[in-house]
Amino acid sequence: MQQINRVAIVGGIHGNELTGVYLVKKFEQFPQLIQRSSFETFTLLGNPQAFKLGRRYIDKDLNRCFYSQDLHDPTLSSYEEHRAKTIYQQLKPPGKSPVDLIIDLHSTTANMGLTLILGNTHPFNLQLAAYLSSINPLVRVYNGTQYGQKSAVLRSLCELSFSIEIGPVYQGVLDASFFNKTEELIHVILDYLEAYNQGKVLHRSSAFTLYQYVGTIDYPRNKNGEIQAMIHPQLQGKDYEELNPGEPIFLTFENQVITYEGESTVYPIFINEAAYYEKGIAMCLTEKHQLTIAKREE
Known part of the structure:
Protein backbone atom coordinates (compact mmCIF):
# COMPACT_ATOMS: atom_id res chain seq x y z
CA MET A 1 0.00 0.00 0.00
CA GLN A 2 1.22 3.50 -0.79
CA GLN A 3 2.20 6.07 1.80
CA ILE A 4 -0.51 7.98 3.63
CA ASN A 5 -0.30 11.65 2.69
CA ARG A 6 -3.52 13.30 3.91
CA VAL A 7 -5.55 12.54 7.03
CA ALA A 8 -8.87 14.17 7.99
CA ILE A 9 -10.10 14.42 11.57
CA VAL A 10 -13.84 15.15 11.50
CA GLY A 11 -15.94 16.08 14.51
CA GLY A 12 -19.50 17.27 14.93
CA ILE A 13 -21.17 15.35 12.11
CA HIS A 14 -23.88 15.34 14.78
CA GLY A 15 -24.09 18.83 16.25
CA ASN A 16 -24.87 17.78 19.82
CA GLU A 17 -21.93 15.38 20.15
CA LEU A 18 -19.54 17.84 21.70
CA THR A 19 -16.45 15.69 22.21
CA GLY A 20 -15.67 15.67 18.50
CA VAL A 21 -16.66 19.31 18.06
CA TYR A 22 -14.32 20.60 20.74
CA LEU A 23 -11.46 18.28 19.84
CA VAL A 24 -11.60 19.77 16.33
CA LYS A 25 -11.65 23.25 17.84
CA LYS A 26 -8.71 22.38 20.10
CA PHE A 27 -6.69 21.02 17.17
CA GLU A 28 -7.49 24.13 15.16
CA GLN A 29 -6.19 26.26 18.02
CA PHE A 30 -3.11 24.08 18.58
CA PRO A 31 -2.38 22.51 15.16
CA GLN A 32 1.06 21.35 16.29
CA LEU A 33 -0.67 18.64 18.33
CA ILE A 34 -1.70 16.75 15.20
CA GLN A 35 1.23 17.58 12.96
CA ARG A 36 3.44 14.69 11.86
CA SER A 37 6.40 14.90 9.49
CA SER A 38 5.28 12.41 6.82
CA PHE A 39 1.67 13.46 6.20
CA GLU A 40 -0.76 16.36 6.41
CA THR A 41 -3.55 16.31 8.98
CA PHE A 42 -6.48 18.69 8.70
CA THR A 43 -9.66 19.10 10.69
CA LEU A 44 -13.26 19.53 9.67
CA LEU A 45 -16.35 20.52 11.67
CA GLY A 46 -19.11 18.41 10.18
CA ASN A 47 -22.39 20.16 10.98
CA PRO A 48 -21.73 23.72 12.18
CA GLN A 49 -25.35 24.87 12.00
CA ALA A 50 -26.62 21.96 14.09
CA PHE A 51 -23.83 22.60 16.62
CA LYS A 52 -24.78 26.27 16.77
CA LEU A 53 -28.38 25.32 17.60
CA GLY A 54 -27.45 22.48 19.97
CA ARG A 55 -29.17 19.89 17.79
CA ARG A 56 -28.15 16.57 16.23
CA TYR A 57 -29.12 17.87 12.79
CA ILE A 58 -31.20 20.54 11.04
CA ASP A 59 -33.23 18.64 8.43
CA LYS A 60 -31.93 15.07 8.45
CA ASP A 61 -29.11 12.97 9.87
CA LEU A 62 -25.93 14.12 8.11
CA ASN A 63 -24.37 10.72 8.74
CA ARG A 64 -26.94 9.16 6.42
CA CYS A 65 -26.31 11.54 3.51
CA PHE A 66 -23.16 10.09 1.94
CA TYR A 67 -24.57 7.61 -0.57
CA SER A 68 -22.64 8.11 -3.81
CA GLN A 69 -25.78 8.65 -5.87
CA ASP A 70 -27.04 11.29 -3.41
CA LEU A 71 -23.77 13.20 -3.46
CA HIS A 72 -24.14 13.61 -7.21
CA ASP A 73 -27.88 14.35 -7.24
CA PRO A 74 -28.46 18.11 -7.78
CA THR A 75 -32.12 17.83 -6.76
CA LEU A 76 -31.24 17.02 -3.15
CA SER A 77 -30.92 20.33 -1.38
CA SER A 78 -31.73 20.05 2.33
CA TYR A 79 -29.14 21.59 4.65
CA GLU A 80 -27.50 18.24 5.46
CA GLU A 81 -27.62 17.04 1.85
CA HIS A 82 -25.87 20.23 0.77
CA ARG A 83 -23.42 19.93 3.65
CA ALA A 84 -22.59 16.32 2.67
CA LYS A 85 -21.74 17.47 -0.84
CA THR A 86 -19.51 20.22 0.56
CA ILE A 87 -17.69 17.75 2.83
CA TYR A 88 -17.26 15.36 -0.09
CA GLN A 89 -15.66 18.13 -2.15
CA GLN A 90 -13.32 18.98 0.73
CA LEU A 91 -12.25 15.37 1.21
CA LYS A 92 -12.05 14.60 -2.50
CA PRO A 93 -11.34 17.92 -4.23
CA PRO A 94 -11.51 17.79 -8.03
CA GLY A 95 -8.08 17.70 -9.60
CA LYS A 96 -6.30 17.33 -6.28
CA SER A 97 -5.20 14.44 -4.09
CA PRO A 98 -8.07 13.01 -2.04
CA VAL A 99 -7.80 12.31 1.65
CA ASP A 100 -6.17 8.95 2.39
CA LEU A 101 -7.70 8.30 5.82
CA ILE A 102 -10.69 9.60 7.79
CA ILE A 103 -10.99 9.69 11.60
CA ASP A 104 -14.65 10.46 12.43
CA LEU A 105 -15.38 11.42 16.05
CA HIS A 106 -18.69 10.55 17.74
CA SER A 107 -20.26 10.05 21.15
CA THR A 108 -23.21 7.95 22.28
CA THR A 109 -25.54 7.80 25.26
CA ALA A 110 -25.04 4.01 25.31
CA ASN A 111 -22.37 2.32 27.41
CA MET A 112 -19.99 1.77 24.49
CA GLY A 113 -16.79 2.76 26.27
CA LEU A 114 -14.03 3.45 23.76
CA THR A 115 -15.08 1.88 20.46
CA LEU A 116 -13.33 1.84 17.11
CA ILE A 117 -15.92 1.45 14.32
CA LEU A 118 -14.32 0.22 11.13
CA GLY A 119 -15.42 1.50 7.76
CA ASN A 120 -14.60 -1.91 6.30
CA THR A 121 -12.25 -4.85 6.83
CA HIS A 122 -9.38 -3.55 4.70
CA PRO A 123 -6.14 -5.18 5.97
CA PHE A 124 -4.74 -1.82 7.05
CA ASN A 125 -7.84 -1.09 9.15
CA LEU A 126 -7.56 -4.52 10.79
CA GLN A 127 -3.84 -4.09 11.47
CA LEU A 128 -4.48 -0.73 13.12
CA ALA A 129 -7.37 -2.20 15.13
CA ALA A 130 -5.15 -5.03 16.35
CA TYR A 131 -2.46 -2.58 17.41
CA LEU A 132 -4.85 -0.25 19.26
CA SER A 133 -6.47 -3.20 21.03
CA SER A 134 -3.09 -4.53 22.10
CA ILE A 135 -1.90 -1.29 23.71
CA ASN A 136 -5.23 -0.23 25.23
CA PRO A 137 -7.49 -2.95 26.66
CA LEU A 138 -10.37 -0.45 26.81
CA VAL A 139 -10.58 -0.30 23.00
CA ARG A 140 -13.30 -2.41 21.42
CA VAL A 141 -13.53 -2.94 17.67
CA TYR A 142 -16.84 -3.01 15.81
CA ASN A 143 -17.53 -3.54 12.13
CA GLY A 144 -20.86 -1.87 11.46
CA THR A 145 -21.29 -3.01 7.85
CA GLN A 146 -21.71 -6.37 6.17
CA TYR A 147 -19.94 -7.51 3.03
CA GLY A 148 -21.43 -5.90 -0.06
CA GLN A 149 -23.66 -3.59 1.95
CA LYS A 150 -23.76 0.03 0.78
CA SER A 151 -23.25 2.67 3.43
CA ALA A 152 -24.29 6.31 3.69
CA VAL A 153 -22.05 7.27 6.61
CA LEU A 154 -19.04 9.56 6.39
CA ARG A 155 -16.45 6.82 6.77
CA SER A 156 -17.76 5.17 3.58
CA LEU A 157 -16.04 7.93 1.57
CA CYS A 158 -12.60 6.47 2.18
CA GLU A 159 -11.25 2.91 2.14
CA LEU A 160 -9.04 3.65 5.14
CA SER A 161 -11.50 5.04 7.64
CA PHE A 162 -13.08 4.53 11.02
CA SER A 163 -15.10 6.26 13.70
CA ILE A 164 -14.17 6.67 17.33
CA GLU A 165 -17.39 6.22 19.32
CA ILE A 166 -17.29 6.96 23.05
CA GLY A 167 -19.92 6.74 25.76
CA PRO A 168 -22.00 6.95 27.74
CA VAL A 169 -22.02 10.71 27.26
CA TYR A 170 -25.14 12.86 27.47
CA GLN A 171 -26.11 14.70 24.31
CA GLY A 172 -24.90 18.30 24.36
CA VAL A 173 -22.45 17.63 27.21
CA LEU A 174 -18.67 17.51 27.41
CA ASP A 175 -17.17 14.71 29.51
CA ALA A 176 -13.54 15.42 30.38
CA SER A 177 -12.61 11.78 30.91
CA PHE A 178 -13.89 10.67 27.50
CA PHE A 179 -12.53 13.83 25.87
CA ASN A 180 -9.04 12.97 27.12
CA LYS A 181 -9.34 9.29 26.20
CA THR A 182 -10.42 10.20 22.67
CA GLU A 183 -7.60 12.69 22.23
CA GLU A 184 -5.07 10.17 23.51
CA LEU A 185 -6.34 7.58 21.04
CA ILE A 186 -6.06 10.07 18.18
CA HIS A 187 -2.43 10.76 19.03
CA VAL A 188 -1.68 7.02 19.13
CA ILE A 189 -3.30 6.63 15.71
CA LEU A 190 -1.33 9.52 14.22
CA ASP A 191 1.90 8.09 15.64
CA TYR A 192 1.00 4.72 14.11
CA LEU A 193 0.49 6.35 10.71
CA GLU A 194 3.82 8.12 11.03
CA ALA A 195 5.57 4.85 11.83
CA TYR A 196 3.78 3.14 8.95
CA ASN A 197 5.01 5.76 6.49
CA GLN A 198 8.54 5.27 7.82
CA GLY A 199 8.34 1.52 7.27
CA LYS A 200 8.35 0.61 10.96
CA VAL A 201 6.37 -2.25 12.51
CA LEU A 202 4.41 -1.40 15.66
CA HIS A 203 2.63 -4.72 16.22
CA ARG A 204 2.37 -6.02 19.75
CA SER A 205 -0.25 -8.64 18.97
CA SER A 206 -1.86 -9.81 15.75
CA ALA A 207 -4.96 -11.15 17.53
CA PHE A 208 -7.98 -9.12 18.61
CA THR A 209 -11.73 -9.32 19.11
CA LEU A 210 -14.03 -8.01 16.38
CA TYR A 211 -17.73 -7.42 17.01
CA GLN A 212 -19.53 -7.89 13.69
CA TYR A 213 -22.92 -6.28 13.04
Missing part, protein backbone atom coordinates in the same frame (compact mmCIF):
# COMPACT_ATOMS: atom_id res chain seq x y z
CA VAL A 214 -25.69 -8.80 12.32
CA GLY A 215 -28.91 -6.78 12.77
CA THR A 216 -31.05 -4.52 14.94
CA ILE A 217 -34.04 -4.84 17.27
CA ASP A 218 -36.74 -2.16 17.59
CA TYR A 219 -38.79 -1.41 20.66
CA PRO A 220 -42.19 -3.11 20.85
CA ARG A 221 -44.72 -0.70 19.39
CA ASN A 222 -48.48 -0.47 18.96
CA LYS A 223 -50.27 0.00 15.63
CA ASN A 224 -49.69 3.76 15.90
CA GLY A 225 -45.95 3.27 16.22
CA GLU A 226 -45.83 4.22 19.89
CA ILE A 227 -43.30 2.46 22.12
CA GLN A 228 -44.88 -0.08 24.46
CA ALA A 229 -41.83 -1.28 26.40
CA MET A 230 -38.45 -0.18 27.75
CA ILE A 231 -35.01 -1.77 27.80
CA HIS A 232 -35.10 -4.32 30.62
CA PRO A 233 -33.07 -3.19 33.68
CA GLN A 234 -30.97 -6.36 33.45
CA LEU A 235 -29.85 -5.36 29.94
CA GLN A 236 -29.46 -1.60 30.39
CA GLY A 237 -25.79 -0.59 30.17
CA LYS A 238 -24.67 -4.11 29.23
CA ASP A 239 -23.21 -3.23 25.84
CA TYR A 240 -20.77 -5.86 24.53
CA GLU A 241 -21.99 -8.43 27.08
CA GLU A 242 -23.46 -11.70 25.88
CA LEU A 243 -27.21 -12.00 25.41
CA ASN A 244 -28.58 -15.52 25.27
CA PRO A 245 -31.92 -16.80 23.94
CA GLY A 246 -34.60 -16.53 26.60
CA GLU A 247 -32.94 -13.69 28.52
CA PRO A 248 -34.85 -10.42 29.20
CA ILE A 249 -34.52 -7.54 26.74
CA PHE A 250 -37.67 -5.43 27.30
CA LEU A 251 -40.04 -4.60 30.14
CA THR A 252 -43.55 -3.45 29.18
CA PHE A 253 -45.41 -0.69 30.97
CA GLU A 254 -47.47 -3.49 32.57
CA ASN A 255 -44.22 -5.00 33.94
CA GLN A 256 -44.29 -7.94 31.56
CA VAL A 257 -40.90 -9.27 30.55
CA ILE A 258 -40.08 -9.75 26.86
CA THR A 259 -37.18 -12.08 26.18
CA TYR A 260 -34.69 -12.42 23.36
CA GLU A 261 -36.00 -14.95 20.84
CA GLY A 262 -32.89 -15.42 18.73
CA GLU A 263 -31.35 -18.82 18.16
CA SER A 264 -27.80 -18.03 19.28
CA THR A 265 -25.80 -15.84 21.64
CA VAL A 266 -25.28 -12.25 20.48
CA TYR A 267 -23.58 -9.16 21.90
CA PRO A 268 -25.85 -6.10 21.80
CA ILE A 269 -24.41 -2.60 21.50
CA PHE A 270 -25.88 0.91 21.23
CA ILE A 271 -28.39 -0.27 23.82
CA ASN A 272 -31.03 2.42 24.41
CA GLU A 273 -29.11 5.01 22.35
CA ALA A 274 -31.13 8.23 22.60
CA ALA A 275 -30.63 9.21 18.95
CA TYR A 276 -31.85 5.83 17.70
CA TYR A 277 -35.42 6.07 19.01
CA GLU A 278 -36.41 7.87 15.82
CA LYS A 279 -34.64 5.25 13.72
CA GLY A 280 -36.58 2.34 15.22
CA ILE A 281 -33.50 0.85 16.87
CA ALA A 282 -33.45 -0.27 20.50
CA MET A 283 -30.08 -1.97 20.08
CA CYS A 284 -27.71 -3.34 17.45
CA LEU A 285 -26.80 -7.01 17.59
CA THR A 286 -23.28 -8.28 16.96
CA GLU A 287 -21.43 -11.54 16.81
CA LYS A 288 -18.09 -11.87 18.55
CA HIS A 289 -15.13 -13.06 16.47
CA GLN A 290 -11.49 -13.63 17.36
CA LEU A 291 -9.26 -12.53 14.48
CA THR A 292 -5.59 -13.11 13.83
CA ILE A 293 -4.07 -11.05 11.06
CA ALA A 294 -0.78 -11.29 9.23
CA LYS A 295 1.92 -9.00 10.54
CA ARG A 296 3.41 -6.43 8.22
CA GLU A 297 7.01 -7.17 7.38
CA GLU A 298 9.71 -4.50 7.75
Whole structure:
Protein backbone atom coordinates (compact mmCIF):
# COMPACT_ATOMS: atom_id res chain seq x y z
CA MET A 1 0.00 0.00 0.00
CA GLN A 2 1.22 3.50 -0.79
CA GLN A 3 2.20 6.07 1.80
CA ILE A 4 -0.51 7.98 3.63
CA ASN A 5 -0.30 11.65 2.69
CA ARG A 6 -3.52 13.30 3.91
CA VAL A 7 -5.55 12.54 7.03
CA ALA A 8 -8.87 14.17 7.99
CA ILE A 9 -10.10 14.42 11.57
CA VAL A 10 -13.84 15.15 11.50
CA GLY A 11 -15.94 16.08 14.51
CA GLY A 12 -19.50 17.27 14.93
CA ILE A 13 -21.17 15.35 12.11
CA HIS A 14 -23.88 15.34 14.78
CA GLY A 15 -24.09 18.83 16.25
CA ASN A 16 -24.87 17.78 19.82
CA GLU A 17 -21.93 15.38 20.15
CA LEU A 18 -19.54 17.84 21.70
CA THR A 19 -16.45 15.69 22.21
CA GLY A 20 -15.67 15.67 18.50
CA VAL A 21 -16.66 19.31 18.06
CA TYR A 22 -14.32 20.60 20.74
CA LEU A 23 -11.46 18.28 19.84
CA VAL A 24 -11.60 19.77 16.33
CA LYS A 25 -11.65 23.25 17.84
CA LYS A 26 -8.71 22.38 20.10
CA PHE A 27 -6.69 21.02 17.17
CA GLU A 28 -7.49 24.13 15.16
CA GLN A 29 -6.19 26.26 18.02
CA PHE A 30 -3.11 24.08 18.58
CA PRO A 31 -2.38 22.51 15.16
CA GLN A 32 1.06 21.35 16.29
CA LEU A 33 -0.67 18.64 18.33
CA ILE A 34 -1.70 16.75 15.20
CA GLN A 35 1.23 17.58 12.96
CA ARG A 36 3.44 14.69 11.86
CA SER A 37 6.40 14.90 9.49
CA SER A 38 5.28 12.41 6.82
CA PHE A 39 1.67 13.46 6.20
CA GLU A 40 -0.76 16.36 6.41
CA THR A 41 -3.55 16.31 8.98
CA PHE A 42 -6.48 18.69 8.70
CA THR A 43 -9.66 19.10 10.69
CA LEU A 44 -13.26 19.53 9.67
CA LEU A 45 -16.35 20.52 11.67
CA GLY A 46 -19.11 18.41 10.18
CA ASN A 47 -22.39 20.16 10.98
CA PRO A 48 -21.73 23.72 12.18
CA GLN A 49 -25.35 24.87 12.00
CA ALA A 50 -26.62 21.96 14.09
CA PHE A 51 -23.83 22.60 16.62
CA LYS A 52 -24.78 26.27 16.77
CA LEU A 53 -28.38 25.32 17.60
CA GLY A 54 -27.45 22.48 19.97
CA ARG A 55 -29.17 19.89 17.79
CA ARG A 56 -28.15 16.57 16.23
CA TYR A 57 -29.12 17.87 12.79
CA ILE A 58 -31.20 20.54 11.04
CA ASP A 59 -33.23 18.64 8.43
CA LYS A 60 -31.93 15.07 8.45
CA ASP A 61 -29.11 12.97 9.87
CA LEU A 62 -25.93 14.12 8.11
CA ASN A 63 -24.37 10.72 8.74
CA ARG A 64 -26.94 9.16 6.42
CA CYS A 65 -26.31 11.54 3.51
CA PHE A 66 -23.16 10.09 1.94
CA TYR A 67 -24.57 7.61 -0.57
CA SER A 68 -22.64 8.11 -3.81
CA GLN A 69 -25.78 8.65 -5.87
CA ASP A 70 -27.04 11.29 -3.41
CA LEU A 71 -23.77 13.20 -3.46
CA HIS A 72 -24.14 13.61 -7.21
CA ASP A 73 -27.88 14.35 -7.24
CA PRO A 74 -28.46 18.11 -7.78
CA THR A 75 -32.12 17.83 -6.76
CA LEU A 76 -31.24 17.02 -3.15
CA SER A 77 -30.92 20.33 -1.38
CA SER A 78 -31.73 20.05 2.33
CA TYR A 79 -29.14 21.59 4.65
CA GLU A 80 -27.50 18.24 5.46
CA GLU A 81 -27.62 17.04 1.85
CA HIS A 82 -25.87 20.23 0.77
CA ARG A 83 -23.42 19.93 3.65
CA ALA A 84 -22.59 16.32 2.67
CA LYS A 85 -21.74 17.47 -0.84
CA THR A 86 -19.51 20.22 0.56
CA ILE A 87 -17.69 17.75 2.83
CA TYR A 88 -17.26 15.36 -0.09
CA GLN A 89 -15.66 18.13 -2.15
CA GLN A 90 -13.32 18.98 0.73
CA LEU A 91 -12.25 15.37 1.21
CA LYS A 92 -12.05 14.60 -2.50
CA PRO A 93 -11.34 17.92 -4.23
CA PRO A 94 -11.51 17.79 -8.03
CA GLY A 95 -8.08 17.70 -9.60
CA LYS A 96 -6.30 17.33 -6.28
CA SER A 97 -5.20 14.44 -4.09
CA PRO A 98 -8.07 13.01 -2.04
CA VAL A 99 -7.80 12.31 1.65
CA ASP A 100 -6.17 8.95 2.39
CA LEU A 101 -7.70 8.30 5.82
CA ILE A 102 -10.69 9.60 7.79
CA ILE A 103 -10.99 9.69 11.60
CA ASP A 104 -14.65 10.46 12.43
CA LEU A 105 -15.38 11.42 16.05
CA HIS A 106 -18.69 10.55 17.74
CA SER A 107 -20.26 10.05 21.15
CA THR A 108 -23.21 7.95 22.28
CA THR A 109 -25.54 7.80 25.26
CA ALA A 110 -25.04 4.01 25.31
CA ASN A 111 -22.37 2.32 27.41
CA MET A 112 -19.99 1.77 24.49
CA GLY A 113 -16.79 2.76 26.27
CA LEU A 114 -14.03 3.45 23.76
CA THR A 115 -15.08 1.88 20.46
CA LEU A 116 -13.33 1.84 17.11
CA ILE A 117 -15.92 1.45 14.32
CA LEU A 118 -14.32 0.22 11.13
CA GLY A 119 -15.42 1.50 7.76
CA ASN A 120 -14.60 -1.91 6.30
CA THR A 121 -12.25 -4.85 6.83
CA HIS A 122 -9.38 -3.55 4.70
CA PRO A 123 -6.14 -5.18 5.97
CA PHE A 124 -4.74 -1.82 7.05
CA ASN A 125 -7.84 -1.09 9.15
CA LEU A 126 -7.56 -4.52 10.79
CA GLN A 127 -3.84 -4.09 11.47
CA LEU A 128 -4.48 -0.73 13.12
CA ALA A 129 -7.37 -2.20 15.13
CA ALA A 130 -5.15 -5.03 16.35
CA TYR A 131 -2.46 -2.58 17.41
CA LEU A 132 -4.85 -0.25 19.26
CA SER A 133 -6.47 -3.20 21.03
CA SER A 134 -3.09 -4.53 22.10
CA ILE A 135 -1.90 -1.29 23.71
CA ASN A 136 -5.23 -0.23 25.23
CA PRO A 137 -7.49 -2.95 26.66
CA LEU A 138 -10.37 -0.45 26.81
CA VAL A 139 -10.58 -0.30 23.00
CA ARG A 140 -13.30 -2.41 21.42
CA VAL A 141 -13.53 -2.94 17.67
CA TYR A 142 -16.84 -3.01 15.81
CA ASN A 143 -17.53 -3.54 12.13
CA GLY A 144 -20.86 -1.87 11.46
CA THR A 145 -21.29 -3.01 7.85
CA GLN A 146 -21.71 -6.37 6.17
CA TYR A 147 -19.94 -7.51 3.03
CA GLY A 148 -21.43 -5.90 -0.06
CA GLN A 149 -23.66 -3.59 1.95
CA LYS A 150 -23.76 0.03 0.78
CA SER A 151 -23.25 2.67 3.43
CA ALA A 152 -24.29 6.31 3.69
CA VAL A 153 -22.05 7.27 6.61
CA LEU A 154 -19.04 9.56 6.39
CA ARG A 155 -16.45 6.82 6.77
CA SER A 156 -17.76 5.17 3.58
CA LEU A 157 -16.04 7.93 1.57
CA CYS A 158 -12.60 6.47 2.18
CA GLU A 159 -11.25 2.91 2.14
CA LEU A 160 -9.04 3.65 5.14
CA SER A 161 -11.50 5.04 7.64
CA PHE A 162 -13.08 4.53 11.02
CA SER A 163 -15.10 6.26 13.70
CA ILE A 164 -14.17 6.67 17.33
CA GLU A 165 -17.39 6.22 19.32
CA ILE A 166 -17.29 6.96 23.05
CA GLY A 167 -19.92 6.74 25.76
CA PRO A 168 -22.00 6.95 27.74
CA VAL A 169 -22.02 10.71 27.26
CA TYR A 170 -25.14 12.86 27.47
CA GLN A 171 -26.11 14.70 24.31
CA GLY A 172 -24.90 18.30 24.36
CA VAL A 173 -22.45 17.63 27.21
CA LEU A 174 -18.67 17.51 27.41
CA ASP A 175 -17.17 14.71 29.51
CA ALA A 176 -13.54 15.42 30.38
CA SER A 177 -12.61 11.78 30.91
CA PHE A 178 -13.89 10.67 27.50
CA PHE A 179 -12.53 13.83 25.87
CA ASN A 180 -9.04 12.97 27.12
CA LYS A 181 -9.34 9.29 26.20
CA THR A 182 -10.42 10.20 22.67
CA GLU A 183 -7.60 12.69 22.23
CA GLU A 184 -5.07 10.17 23.51
CA LEU A 185 -6.34 7.58 21.04
CA ILE A 186 -6.06 10.07 18.18
CA HIS A 187 -2.43 10.76 19.03
CA VAL A 188 -1.68 7.02 19.13
CA ILE A 189 -3.30 6.63 15.71
CA LEU A 190 -1.33 9.52 14.22
CA ASP A 191 1.90 8.09 15.64
CA TYR A 192 1.00 4.72 14.11
CA LEU A 193 0.49 6.35 10.71
CA GLU A 194 3.82 8.12 11.03
CA ALA A 195 5.57 4.85 11.83
CA TYR A 196 3.78 3.14 8.95
CA ASN A 197 5.01 5.76 6.49
CA GLN A 198 8.54 5.27 7.82
CA GLY A 199 8.34 1.52 7.27
CA LYS A 200 8.35 0.61 10.96
CA VAL A 201 6.37 -2.25 12.51
CA LEU A 202 4.41 -1.40 15.66
CA HIS A 203 2.63 -4.72 16.22
CA ARG A 204 2.37 -6.02 19.75
CA SER A 205 -0.25 -8.64 18.97
CA SER A 206 -1.86 -9.81 15.75
CA ALA A 207 -4.96 -11.15 17.53
CA PHE A 208 -7.98 -9.12 18.61
CA THR A 209 -11.73 -9.32 19.11
CA LEU A 210 -14.03 -8.01 16.38
CA TYR A 211 -17.73 -7.42 17.01
CA GLN A 212 -19.53 -7.89 13.69
CA TYR A 213 -22.92 -6.28 13.04
CA VAL A 214 -25.69 -8.80 12.32
CA GLY A 215 -28.91 -6.78 12.77
CA THR A 216 -31.05 -4.52 14.94
CA ILE A 217 -34.04 -4.84 17.27
CA ASP A 218 -36.74 -2.16 17.59
CA TYR A 219 -38.79 -1.41 20.66
CA PRO A 220 -42.19 -3.11 20.85
CA ARG A 221 -44.72 -0.70 19.39
CA ASN A 222 -48.48 -0.47 18.96
CA LYS A 223 -50.27 0.00 15.63
CA ASN A 224 -49.69 3.76 15.90
CA GLY A 225 -45.95 3.27 16.22
CA GLU A 226 -45.83 4.22 19.89
CA ILE A 227 -43.30 2.46 22.12
CA GLN A 228 -44.88 -0.08 24.46
CA ALA A 229 -41.83 -1.28 26.40
CA MET A 230 -38.45 -0.18 27.75
CA ILE A 231 -35.01 -1.77 27.80
CA HIS A 232 -35.10 -4.32 30.62
CA PRO A 233 -33.07 -3.19 33.68
CA GLN A 234 -30.97 -6.36 33.45
CA LEU A 235 -29.85 -5.36 29.94
CA GLN A 236 -29.46 -1.60 30.39
CA GLY A 237 -25.79 -0.59 30.17
CA LYS A 238 -24.67 -4.11 29.23
CA ASP A 239 -23.21 -3.23 25.84
CA TYR A 240 -20.77 -5.86 24.53
CA GLU A 241 -21.99 -8.43 27.08
CA GLU A 242 -23.46 -11.70 25.88
CA LEU A 243 -27.21 -12.00 25.41
CA ASN A 244 -28.58 -15.52 25.27
CA PRO A 245 -31.92 -16.80 23.94
CA GLY A 246 -34.60 -16.53 26.60
CA GLU A 247 -32.94 -13.69 28.52
CA PRO A 248 -34.85 -10.42 29.20
CA ILE A 249 -34.52 -7.54 26.74
CA PHE A 250 -37.67 -5.43 27.30
CA LEU A 251 -40.04 -4.60 30.14
CA THR A 252 -43.55 -3.45 29.18
CA PHE A 253 -45.41 -0.69 30.97
CA GLU A 254 -47.47 -3.49 32.57
CA ASN A 255 -44.22 -5.00 33.94
CA GLN A 256 -44.29 -7.94 31.56
CA VAL A 257 -40.90 -9.27 30.55
CA ILE A 258 -40.08 -9.75 26.86
CA THR A 259 -37.18 -12.08 26.18
CA TYR A 260 -34.69 -12.42 23.36
CA GLU A 261 -36.00 -14.95 20.84
CA GLY A 262 -32.89 -15.42 18.73
CA GLU A 263 -31.35 -18.82 18.16
CA SER A 264 -27.80 -18.03 19.28
CA THR A 265 -25.80 -15.84 21.64
CA VAL A 266 -25.28 -12.25 20.48
CA TYR A 267 -23.58 -9.16 21.90
CA PRO A 268 -25.85 -6.10 21.80
CA ILE A 269 -24.41 -2.60 21.50
CA PHE A 270 -25.88 0.91 21.23
CA ILE A 271 -28.39 -0.27 23.82
CA ASN A 272 -31.03 2.42 24.41
CA GLU A 273 -29.11 5.01 22.35
CA ALA A 274 -31.13 8.23 22.60
CA ALA A 275 -30.63 9.21 18.95
CA TYR A 276 -31.85 5.83 17.70
CA TYR A 277 -35.42 6.07 19.01
CA GLU A 278 -36.41 7.87 15.82
CA LYS A 279 -34.64 5.25 13.72
CA GLY A 280 -36.58 2.34 15.22
CA ILE A 281 -33.50 0.85 16.87
CA ALA A 282 -33.45 -0.27 20.50
CA MET A 283 -30.08 -1.97 20.08
CA CYS A 284 -27.71 -3.34 17.45
CA LEU A 285 -26.80 -7.01 17.59
CA THR A 286 -23.28 -8.28 16.96
CA GLU A 287 -21.43 -11.54 16.81
CA LYS A 288 -18.09 -11.87 18.55
CA HIS A 289 -15.13 -13.06 16.47
CA GLN A 290 -11.49 -13.63 17.36
CA LEU A 291 -9.26 -12.53 14.48
CA THR A 292 -5.59 -13.11 13.83
CA ILE A 293 -4.07 -11.05 11.06
CA ALA A 294 -0.78 -11.29 9.23
CA LYS A 295 1.92 -9.00 10.54
CA ARG A 296 3.41 -6.43 8.22
CA GLU A 297 7.01 -7.17 7.38
CA GLU A 298 9.71 -4.50 7.75
